[in-house]
Amino acid sequence: MNASTLQPNRVLSGMRPTGQLHLGHYHGVLKNWVQLQHEYECFFFVADWHALTTDYEDPRIIADSIWDMVIDWLAAGVNRSSAKLFIQSRVPEHAELHLLLSMITPLGWLERVPTYKDQQERLKERDLATYGFLGYPLLQSADILVYKSTLVPVGEDQVAHIELTREVARRFNHLYGSEADFAEKADAAAKKMGKKNAKLYNELRRRFQEQGDHEALETARELLKSQQNITRIDRERLFGYLEGGGKIILPEPQALLTVAAKMPGLDGQKMSKSYGNTIALREEPESVAKKVKTMPTDPARVRRSDPGDPAKCPVWQLHQVYSTDEIKTWAANGCQTAGIGCIECKQPVIDAINEELTPIRERALEFTDNPNLVRNIIAEGCEEARDVAQETLEEVRQAMGLSYR
Ligand code: TRP
Numbered sequence: 001m002n003a004s005t006l007q008p009n010r011v012l013s014g015m016r017p018t019g020q021l022h023l024g025h026y027h028g029v030l031k032n033w034v035q036l037q038h039e040y041e042c043f044f045f046v047a048d049w050h051a052l053t054t055d056y057e058d059p060r061i062i063a064d065s066i067w068d069m070v071i072d073w074l075a076a077g078v079n080r081s082s083a084k085l086f087i088q089s090r091v092p093e094h095a096e097l098h099l100l101l102s103m104i105t106p107l108g109w110l111e112r113v114p115t116y117k118d119q120q121e122r123l124k125e126r127d128l129a130t131y132g133f134l135g136y137p138l139l140q141s142a143d144i145l146v147y148k149s150t151l152v153p154v155g156e157d158q159v160a161h162i163e164l165t166r167e168v169a170r171r172f173n174h175l176y177g178s179e180a181d182f183a184e185k186a187d188a189a190a191k192k193m194g195k196k197n198a199k200l201y202n203e204l205r206r207r208f209q210e211q212g213d214h215e216a217l218e219t220a221r222e223l224l225k226s227q228q229n230i231t232r233i234d235r236e237r238l239f240g241y242l243e244g245g246g247k248i249i250l251p252e253p254q255a256l257l258t259v260a261a262k263m264p265g266l267d268g269q270k271m272s273k274s275y276g277n278t279i280a281l282r283e284e285p286e287s288v289a290k291k292v293k294t295m296p297t298d299p300a301r302v303r304r305s306d307p308g309d310p311a312k313c314p315v316w317q318l319h320q321v322y323s324t325d326e327i328k329t330w331a332a333n334g335c336q337t338a339g340i341g342c343i344e345c346k347q348p349v350i351d352a353i354n355e356e357l358t359p360i361r362e363r364a365l366e367f368t369d370n371p372n373l374v375r376n377i378i379a380e381g382c383e384e385a386r387d388v389a390q391e392t393l394e395e396v397r398q399a400m401g402l403s404y405r
């Protein structure tokens with residue numbers, strides 16, 4: 001039995017405070033959060049400890065961007081009454097669970113997470129051969145498991161972290177969740193299959209539970225199905241024992257893959273702070289216009305009378321995000337026939353971005369004018385998050401035999 005079938009779904013996601021948020025965050029993450037908060041119980045947090053794993057040499061950017069980031073969330077429509085908003089480092093249970101999980105997590109599981117080597121390659125200028133950096137996917141597991149979250153909205157690059165979380169949860173439940181009586185009964189049942197089969201069963205079970213080996217699980221199921229000499233009850237016991245069968249203290253979460261198309265930036269590459277091609281969430285209308293007006297276009301259009309090819313133009317990519325079919329046809333035809341100029345072509349994009357940003361900018365004002373309001377929202381979110389996290393830690397300590405007081 002899976003705990004997630006017993007409890008309503010709970011969504012958790014975190015974001016690193018690494019500077020001003022831009023349209024890429026809005027289309028890639030925040031719009032999704034806004035929608036999820038109406039469907040599920042949601043926990044959204046500022047992953048400040050995560051930011052430290054890469055930015056430990058100059059942590060000022062973290063403190064500098066936290067409040068602006070929260071304002072950006074609220075401005076985008078993330079809602080304090082629908083979601084709990086908090087800061088990771090203000091819920092120390094994340095750290096305690098991270099520590100406890102570190103005891104049972106094989107080093108190889110962390111070394112094999114693809115982002116470990118990738119990020120070290122990408123951020124060559126920083127020394128990421130640290131204990132904290134190796135362990136950061138496990139910190140993420142603790143973030144997720146401390147709330148018994150069942151759904152985690154993430155991009156493709158983070159799916160491996162959810163997979164790790166599932167394996168860690170499974171190992172935890174395997175080590176600390178089984179009920180002595182149940183295990184004994186299952187052991188006795190296994191022996192009834194004969195020495196050789198019992199040994200095989202236990203080996204396959206171990207491979208599935210400790211390493212997440214699904215082939216082993218399938219083989220074990222086949223083995224059980226082929227047994228003629230065991231009772232139905234014993235068979236059910238052995239099936240249950242195979243997949244855990246004991247108590248599920250930490251439920252296995254699922255990745256909720258965000259299928260947001262990559263938001264194109266001002267230069268046609270993915271919008272990202274490191275490329276300097278962003279439009280901020282609270283960008284002023286004049287600044288939006290200026291940025292779009294100075295965007296590069298198809299280099300073939302030197303003069304107004306030179307026809308162009310939208311496929312070679314980053315503005316065209318923004319039309320894909322913002323324009324109706326009608327406007328897209330107008331732009332493509334006008335470009336290919338030199339019927340319109342690039343400035344003309346850019347205007348509907350400018351208008352659409354400003355239309356999107358106007359309510360965001362307005363909502364932000366309420367919070368920039370009132371910093372205490374933001375502090376209070378976070379204080380309340382931290383408290384609510386802590387209540388849940390403390391409950392989980394009580395159970396975890398007890399399961400691990402740490403409840404001597
Ligand atoms: N690791 C994520 C990132 O770098 C942020 C994050 C931390 C997170 N903890 C999380 C996301 C838990 C989802 C769930 O973007």
Ligand code: SF4
Nearest residue numbers: 297298313335342345
């Ligand atoms: Fe790009 Fe539009 Fe100019 Fe064509 S007309 S090059 S699509 S900006």
